[in-house]
Amino acid sequence: MVYLQISLKIADANRAAAAGIYQKYKEPFLSTVAGAKSKDLLVRKEDVQVLHGFDSQENADAYLQSELFTADVVAGLKPLLDAAPEVRIYEVA
Template identity: 80%
Template sequence: MTYLQITLKIAEANRGAAAGIYQKYKAPFLATVAGARSKELLVREADLQVLHGFDSRESAEAYLRSELFTADVVASLKPLLDAAPDVRIYQVA
């Protein structure tokens, strides 16, 4: 299992809109992205994290280059971001 973690700095006033974007793209992500296994939104006081589960590192990296991610998700979130997202990939040992 591989996890793609994207940490988003979004003002509290914009978090509802960000959660709406998460909900909008969760089902298409799970239904169409090769190797996708899960997607969760984690809300913290300082930021939001989206944790994506994949079958492999290659699948996670391919998603980052996909049209769904670059043209849809990123474009929708961009006006809400207070800083560049922190993107990390972790593999289960």
């Protein structure tokens, strides 16, 4: 299992809108992205994280280049961000 973690700095006032984007694209992610296994929204005081589960590093990397991610998710979140997202990929040992 491979996890793609995207940490987002989003003001409290914009978090509901960001959660709406997460909900809007969760099903298309799970049903159309190669190797997609899971997608979870994690909320902390400091930030919001989206944790994506994949079957391989290659599929996680490919998602970051996909139209769903670049044209839909990123475009929707961009006006809500207070800083550039932090993207990390982890492989389960």
